[in-house]
Amino acid sequence: MAVRSGLAFVLLINTGVVTCHLEGEAPKKIAIIGAGIGGSSTAYFLRQKFGHNVGIDVYEKGTIGGRLATVTVNGQEYEIGGSVIHPLNLHMQEFVKQLGLKHRKGVPEKVAIFNGEHFVFEETDWYLQDLFKLWWRYGFGLLRLQMWVEEILEKFLRIYKYQAHGYAYSTVEEMMQSLGGERFINLTRRSMTETLQELGISQRFIDEIVTAVTRVNYGQSASIPAFVGAVAIAGVQAGLWAVEGGNKLVCSQMLESAKVNVIHTTVTSISLQQSGNKPLYQVKYESENEGGYDFYDIVIIATPLHHETTNITFNDFTPPFTPFPGHYQRIIVSVVHGYLNSSYFGFPDPKLFPFATILTVESAKLFMLSTGSICPVNITTNYRRKQPQEAAVWKVFSLKPLAKEELKTLFRSYYSVQVTDWLGYPQYQSGKGIPPIILHENLYYLNGIEWIASAMEMSAIAAKNMALLTFNRWNQHLDMIDQKDLVHKIKTEL
Template identity: 60%
Template sequence: MASEGSIHHTMFLLVVLPALLFHLGAGQPPESPGRIAVIGAGIGGSAVTHFLQQQFGAQVQIDVYEADRVGGRLATTTVNNQQYESGSASIHSLNLHMQGFVKLLGLKHRKEVAGKNAIFSGEHLVLEETDWYLLNLFRLWWHYGISFLRLQMWVEEIMEKFMRIYKYQAHEYAFSTTEELLRSLGGEHFVNMTQKSVAESLQGIGVSQRFIDDVISAVIRASYGQSVAIPALVGAMSLAGTPGNMWAIEGGNKLVCSGLLKMTKANVIHGKVIAICLHNSEKRPVYEVQYEQEDSIGSDFYDLVIIAAPLHKAGYPISFLNFQLPIQQPNGTYHRVVSSVVHGYLNSSFFGFPDPKLFPFSSILSVESPDSSFHSLESLCPVNVSVGFRRKPPQEAAVWRVLSAHPLDRKELKTLFKSYYSVQVVEWQAFPSYGSSQSLPQIIMHDGLYYLSGVEWAASSVEMSAVAAKNVALLAFNRWYELNEKIDQPDLMHKLKTEL
C-alpha cells in the first residue's frame, strides 16, 4: 500500500511537472518557420530553395529575391536564333546533386560533340591532343615524365574524399562552418589546402615546374582566369574537370535553376535587396528584408533568411540594421572575367595553321604569358544539339567563346579572327580573386541568417554551390529544431560505418 507521501509525490509528477514543462516550452515541438527568404536565384539560391522545402515541408512559403536574372552564372546568349552557353558551360560527372536535379526535373544530358584541345604559349602550340588516347599519353610522358600521373593520383584522392559529403548529407548531417565541412572530408589537410597554393602543393608531390607552367596554368586560366597561386583546393576542383568527365544540359544549364524554383512554387521577386533589419520577438528573431523594385521600395518579414549572393562582390551591397555581424571579410574582391561570344572565321594562321582546313582543335587554352591576350578560346555548340549535328569545319564561320581579362579591342579580335559577323561581350565578376591566407566567411551570420555564397572562397564551382546549399538547408533545419547531434559531429566516416 502506497504511503501518503508517495501519493503526493506521484500527484506532483502527474499534475505539476507537466504544467511546468508546458510553461517552459519543453516537450512542445517548435513551430516550423512560416516564411523564408532566399537572396539570389543562381544555382546556390535555387538549390537551397529546393532543399529547404525538402526539409521543412511544402507548407513553408519561400520568397526568392533576384536583382538580375534567374540562373546567375548559368546563362546563355543568342546568336542567329540559336542559344549558346555564355557562363558555366559544363558540369562534372561526379556532381551528384546536379545529376539528381536533372533526373528530378526530367531534363536530359546534351549530346556530346567530340573535339580536341591544344595549349598555346602565346607564340606557338606547346601541347596538342590527338584522336589516339595512347599517343596522347606518350606525348605527355615524353614532355613531362610521370608528372601527369602524379597529378591524376592527387586529384583522384581529393575527389574521393570530397565525395564523402554526399553520404553525410544523405544522413542529414550539417556543418556550421566551411572549415568544419572540409575537416570532415579530409582532416586538417583539406583545411590547409585553402591556405596553400596549387603550385606549391603540386611541387610537393613531385610534379615538374614545366608541367605546372605549361599545363596546370593553362587549365586554371581557362577555369578561373587566375594563376597557379590560387589555393590548392580551388585548383583541384578545376583540374578534376577533364573533358571526358564533363557534360551539359540539353536546352541550357540554367534550366536547372528555373526548374527548381518552379517545382518548389517559390515566389520569385525581381528586386535588389538593400537591407536586412533585425526585429526582436518573444521567441525567435524576425528579419525584415528591404528591397528596391523599379522605382519603389518594398519590404517583408521572415523567420529565416539565406543569402545566396556574394556579399563581397562589387555592386551588391546589403546593409545590416539593428545587429552586428560576425562575418569575416576575405582580403580581396571578386575577379573580373570577360566572355566574348564571337560569330566569325578563326584566324588559324595565328596558331600555326595557314590552311584552315587542317586546323583540328575545338578548344585552345593559353598559358600565362605577356604575349597572350586570352585565357581560352572554344568553339561552342548550341544548347540544343540535334541528332545529326556536327561542328562547323574550321574554314567556315562558327561561334567561339573567348575568355579574357579585359574586353578584346579591335586589334586583338583581328588577330584571333580573319573576320566576324558579331561580338557579344559579357563581363562576369565570376569568382573570388584568390590569394593565400584568406579567411573563409562565416555561414551562420545570426540566429536565423545564413550566408551560402561564402563557400566560394574555399572552392568555386556549380557543385560546390549545390553542396553548400544542401548544407545550409540541413543546418537551418537542425538548428531550428535543436538537433545538435546532427551538427559538427567529429569522425563522421567512422560514425556512419558503425551505424550501418
C-alpha cells in the same frame, strides 16, 4: 543531448540573441536572396526539409540562373557561364533526373595549348599517342596529378553520404575538416604550385598544363590554393556533361518544383526586428516603380557579400556587419560569330586547323585566356561541329575587353561580338579567410563555400548543407551539426 519533445520549449542562445519557440513549430516564412544555382537549390532542399506549409520567397534582381547564363546567336543559345558538370557531381545528376531534364549530347573536340608563339601541346585523335607525348615532354607528371586529384575526390565524395544521413556543418572549415582532416584545411592554404612540386611534378608541367587549366577555369595562375586547383583539374576530366537546353534550366525548374514565390526586385537592406524573444528579419526591396518590405523567420543570402558585389545594408545588428574582405575575379566573355584566323596559331590554311579549343600559358604576348568553338545548348542528332574554314561561334575568355586589333588578330572576319563582363569567381589567394555561414541567429550566408572552390556542384553541396543546418538548428537537433568521425559513426548507425 537536445530535448525533442513536441511540447518542450527550447532555449537557444547564440551571438547574443535568445530564441524561444516550440519544438516542432515550423518557421512561417523564409527568404532567400539570389536565384542562381546556390539560391535555387537551397529553395529546393528547404522545401524538402520544412514541408509545404512554409512560405519561401526568393529575391532575384537579375535573371534566374545567375552565373548560369546564355546568349543568343542566330536564334541559337550558347552557354557563357558555368558550362560543364563532372560525372561525379551527384547533386546535379539528381536534379536533372528528378526535374525531367536531359544530358546534352557531347561533340568531340581536340585541344591545344598555345604560348603566344606556337603550341606547346597538341591533342591528336589517338589517346595512346597523346599519353606518349605527355610522358615525353613532362615525365610522369600527368599520372601523379591524376592520382592526387582522385585521392581528394574520393574523400570529398563522403559529403553525399553525410548529407544523406542529415548531418550539417556550421562552417566551411568544419566541413573540410570532417571530410579530409587537416590535410584538406592545408589544401585551402597552400598554393597549387607548391603542393605539386612536393609531389615531384615538374615546373614545366605546372607552367604549361596546370596553368592552362587554371586559366580557363578560374582566370588565374597555378598560384591559387591547391584545393581549388584540384577542382579545376577535375573540370577537364573525361565524362563532362551539360544540360540539354542550358544549365540555367536547373535553376528555374527547381524553383518551380519547390513552389516558391520569386520576387524580381533588388534587396536593399536586412534589419533585425524583435517579436517577443524571437528574432524576426525585415527585408526591404525596391524596383524601378515601387519598393516594399516583408518579415521573415529565416533569411539566407545566396549572393556574394563583398565590396564590389553587394549593395545590401544590415541594420540594428551588434556588432555591425561589413562586407567580407577579398575580391572577385573579373572575366570578360566575348562570344564571336566569325572566321578564326588560324594563321595566328601557325596554320595558314584554315582547312588544316584541327583544334576546337585553344588554352594558353602565362605570357605577356597573350591577350586571352582561352578560345573555343562552342556548341549550342540544344544539339540535334545530326548536329556537327563547324569545319575550321567555316564561320563558327567562338567563346573567348580574357581579363579585359578585347580591342578591335585583338579581335582582328584572332579572327579573319566576324559577323557579331557579344561581350559579358563577369565577376565570375573569387580571386584565390593562399591563406585567405573563408566567410562564415551563420551571420546571426537565423541569418545565413551561402556563398562562403566559393572561397574554397567555385563550381555548380560546390554551390549545390552548400545548399544541401544550408537546408540541413537551418532545419537542425531550428529544431534543436544539435547532435546533427559538426559531428566528428562521421565515417565510423554512420557505419555504427547502419
